[in-house]
Amino acid sequence: METAQRIARIWNLSGTPAKQKLCILVQSKPYYDSPEKSLVMITHNTLTGTYWFRHLTCIAVLITITLVITNISLNAQNATCLEGLDEFIEKGMADWGIPGLAVSVVKDGEIIYAKGFGVRKLGDTAPVDEHTVFGVASTTKAMTVTALGMLVDEGKVSWDDRVRDHLPWFELSDPWASDVVTVRDLLSHRVGIGRMTGNRLVFMPNRDRKTILDHVRHQPFEIPFRSGYLYSNMMYMVAGLVIEAAAGISWDQFLPERLFKPLGMNSASVSITSICEHDNAAWPHQEINGTIQTIPWRNFDNVGPAASVNASAMDMASWMLLNLGDQGEYKGERLVSRQVMNDIFQPQYAFPSADPMHSNFTAYALGWNSGFYEDHRIFQHGGATDGINSIIVLAPSLDMGIFVAGNLFCQLRPAIVSHILDRALDIERDHDWHELFHKQYMAEKETLFEARKKIEEARVTGTVPSLKPEAYTGMYHDPVYDDLEVRISNDGNLELCFWGDPDMVATLEHWHFDTFLASWRNPAMREKFVTFDIDHEGRASRLNVIFTLRPDMIEVGLFPSGYTRTVSYERQSNQLQYKQ
Structure with a gap:
């Protein structure tokens, strides 16, 4: 009654x-x-x-x-x-050699699954559980967008504000673009400044964000402004500076206070420096020369708004709940308006389709990729930091979200997502997703090792450098990439030191002629080719460094790669030395 x-x-x-x-x-x-x-x-x-x-x-x-x-x-x-999910994951981890992995699933406003598998660090027994922290890398971007959305709700920012409305000093190499680039441009990857930092790609790791932008302003546009989609961590770093200017507190303060705390993301942080060695955190791992090894954690603080959040599967479950159901509301508290949430998930750039007359279009929204699984709209984003991979997928029509993170690069993550979605949609396949992805990966890996072998076989034997080692030494400079020192190490070999950073040192091995293979001290960063130019007077006048912006497969190495940038460092005039 x-x-x-x-x-x-x-x-x-x-x-x-x-x-x-x-x-x-x-x-x-x-x-x-x-x-x-x-x-x-x-x-x-x-x-x-x-x-x-x-x-x-x-x-x-x-x-x-x-x-x-x-x-x-x-x-x-x-x-x-969720039927058979544990067994599916465990088999996949064994086949890929993944030390640890965590998964969370939300549906109909509830966390229906959160579990860890394996160990945090190879050789240790500490287990991964639902509270183990992983670097979630580029899934950070959607959080930065939501933070800006809160400021849009408060009237402090508009998606179509010019960046200069908040950062008057903002400057790129194109004066017109500098004046008109908007917050929406930053978040939808349509500015035209390509990759400068990212997985295995380091740029001035110990410089502050303002200093980095002082150098980025010299970077030529990779594609014309607003002519297409070009993924850029740097522009999300700028978005974080817009938050700071509009809110009066840094992005690093805003996210914990305005997002993590109300969502109960108690393990989440915005810097790897907040994680201690003995915390419940997953160590990164990488396959190097055929062996899976523990590697150092990667610090992404200088481009934090693009990639530096660390969080557990439980933390990410709360984050997914905010973005599903009555979007922008969490446990009865509205954090972001419905209108702003609608803005966030609107397509901003439609990707070309092989069959535009019949296929469902895919697009980039604000911090989210938009596509389809069968006929169900999904939003997703991957995350890749050195030795750790993650993926987050939202399926609004199912009121379902899936998060997967593992401490080894592999394709088990999308296989797990597909496995769960198939079960939710009652789809029977004639293939096992893990076996399919693993078979494709092994075939691609074999192909890429063959391509690498051809590069190595093209090495011209019997050549010697034009100059003695000391004649190459000195300071070299590029307006964007700043200073690079060539010096002789204690063991008598030539080495490179980038940005005066003791952690950014690579040893040079003569390859052929005046080309050297530079191998980083941190083995996870692998290697790159560098070539000295000798001028008409027999002096080393320039050093050309090939930066791999995205390796075809990191397990194979930084080469082969279809996406590189060659930076030509000019030797400082007072450093020129003649051939001895």
Whole structure:
């Protein structure tokens, strides 16, 4: 009776006539055996006094039964979509050699799965669990977008504000673009400044963001401004500076206070420096020369708004819940308006399609890739930091989100996502996703090793450098990439030191003629080719460094690669030395 009275009070607040009240209430529940009969019976009687509550009591009982049945049905659906998942993951981890992995799944506003597998660090026994922290890398971008969205709600920022409205000093190599580039341009990767930092690609790691931008302003545009999509961590770094200018606090303060705290993301942080060696955190690993090795954590602080968040599977489950259901609301608290959430997921750039007349289009929104799984719209983003991979997928039509992170580069992540989505959609395949991805990976790996072998076989043997080692030494400079020192190490070999950073040192091995193979002290960074130019007077006047912007497969090495940039460092004039 108490439940019925509570329902009556709620419905009386609407001011709707009594008949309508009950008609609406009954019609809103399609689980009754005979809703038409109930409706006829109720609407043909005067609903007053005890009779009103008697019928409400029946309705309340029916609603309770309905909710129980619905809950049982949802639990059954959830059990089905998770059926066999543990075994699928464990087999995949064994085949790929993954030390540790964590997964979380949310559905219908609830966390239905959160679990860790394996170990945090190879050779140790500390297990990965749902609270183990992983670097989530570029999935950070959507969080930066949401932070800006909060400022849009407050009227402090507009998506189409010029960057210079907030950062008057902002400058790129194109004066016109510098003046008109907007916040939306930054977030949709359409500025035209390409990769300068990212997975295995380091740029001035110990310089602050303003200093970095002072150098980026000299970088030529890789594609013309607003002519297409060109992924850029640097432009998301700029977005973080816009947050600082508009909010009065840094991005590094804003995210924990305005996002992590209200979402209960208690393990999340914005810097790897907040993680201690003995914390519940996953160590990164990499296959190097055929062996899986533990490698150092990568510090992304200088481009933090693009890639520096660390979080657990449970943290990311809360983040997914904010972006699903009544988007922008979490546990009854509205953090971001519906309008801003709608803005965030609007397509900004449509990717070309091989069959535009028939295929579902894919696009980039603000911090999210937009595509389809079967006929269901999904939003997703991957994350890649040295030795750790992650992926987050939202399927709004299923009210479902999936997060996977592992401490070794591999393609098990998308296989897990596809496995779960197939179960949720009741799709039977004639293939196993893990086996399919693993087979494709092994075939590609073999092809790339063959390509690398051809590069190595093209090495011209029997050549010697034009100059003695000391004649190459000195300071070299590029307006964008700043200073590079060539020096002789304690063991007598030539080495490179970038930006005066003791952690950014590579040893030179003569390759052929005046080309050297530079191998980083940090083996996870692998290698790169550098070539000295000798001028007409026999002096080393220039050093050309090939930066691999994206390796074809890191397990093979930084070459072969279809995406590189050659930076020509000019030797400082007072450093020129003649051939001895």
